[in-house]
Amino acid sequence: MATDRLTEVLDATYDCLARYGVRRTTMDDIASTMGVSRSAVYQYVNSKDDAFRRLAERLHTEALVQAGQAAAADAPYAERVRGVLDAKLRLVLRLTGDSPHTAELMDAKARLFGDICLGFTTELRGLLTELFTDAETHAGPSDGTATLSPSDAADVCLALVRGLESTPDGARLLPPAADALLAGLLGGAPQIRPAGSDGATVPVG
Incomplete structure (x- = not known):
């Protein structure tokens, strides 16, 4: 299950990358793309750079x-x-x-x-x-x-x-x-x- 959620985080990260690039993407962007809170994203990655x-x-x-x-x-x-x-x-x-x-x-x-x-x-x-x-x-x-x-x-x-x-x-x-x-x-x-x-x-x- 945790692996599936990490996959979702990375899929959302890719979507944000395509829209904003690395520098402009925020953890809030990743969370919003997933439809979850930012704290939920932090359960699977340590930071935007980690993602x-x-x-x-x-x-x-x-x-x-x-x-x-x-x-x-x-x-x-x-x-x-x-x-x-x-x-x-x-x-x-x-x-x-x-x-x-x-x-x-x-x-x-x-x-x-x-x-x-x-x-x-x-x-x-x-x-x-x-x-x-x-x-x-x-x-x-x-x-x-x-x-x-x-x-x-x-x-x-x-x-x-x-x-x-x-x-x-x-x-x-x-x-x-x-x-x-x-x-x-x-x-x-x-x-x-x-x-x-x-x-x-x-x-x-």
Whole structure:
């Protein structure tokens, strides 16, 4: 029951976010949207900031679950990689499309959400790196044409999605763009260096 009520609080918080943004939303706004008193809202969140942070965590966790399911699917590697990228893109497009304010939950530099955004990207990078590592292992020894490590390939894929996030037609462009990219990374001769041969760092954003 408490979980259901927290879900209602976070749903109301999202509604307020879409209307007012983080800074202008108040606890009274959240309570009014729920049709309860402000003291009732305080039973489930400590403050407005706590409500927004929990909301950001929920949305990023949902997207990460989708990405994990795609990565673990019984499907070709290219399809699994596309599924991971699609989970990130859909989250961003949803938040940027619902309201000018909802995208604030994806702000990697925000005081409240920066670590959540960075953690989300890091987890996605890990999923992609594992996929490329496994794909390289199954592909067999390199024939000398390898150009990218698994983590570099993951970074390239994430860079592709970041570019599509600001493109109005990003959702439509992701499948052909990912297919073109993955044809080079996964198709034909192995294009991935063995894992452990790079010193790449985790990107921010």
